[in-house]
Amino acid sequence: MPTFVKIEEGTVDKPTFDQYVPAHKAYVQDLIAKGHKAKTGYWAELGGGMMVFEAESMAEAQAIVALDPLVKNGCVKYQLHEWRIVME
Template identity: 75%
Template sequence: MPWFVKIEAGRVHKPTFDQYVPAHTAYVQELINKGHKAKTGYWVQRGGGMMLFEAASMDEALAIVAADPLVQNDCVSYKLYEWQIVME
């Protein structure tokens, strides 16, 4: 399956953002349980973050991102890319 990368930037103040982090981490765990090999994290130096995951297509990747609680609650803006791995 192809890999996808969601690069995100925060849109809200940290207290608002933080209230949705538990739902986001539960959602990522659900993706892992479904076989999407999801990983999520944040940039230490500059705010924002990234989520990597596998999906069958860009359409499925868009649906996965749209269901993320951070996106649903307008906590982040993002760009979604298909990542072509050239070496593992």
């Protein structure tokens, strides 16, 4: 299955962002349970973060990202890319 990367930048203040973090974590846990091998985190030195996950296609990846509570609630703007891994 192809790997996708969502690179995100926060667009709201920290208290607003933080209220959606529990729902985001539950959403990622659900992706893991469904076999998407999702991993998520934030940049230590900058605002924003990244999520890496597997999906069948760019269309499925876009649909997955659209369901992210951080996206649905306007907390982040993002870029979505298919990452073609050369070596592991």
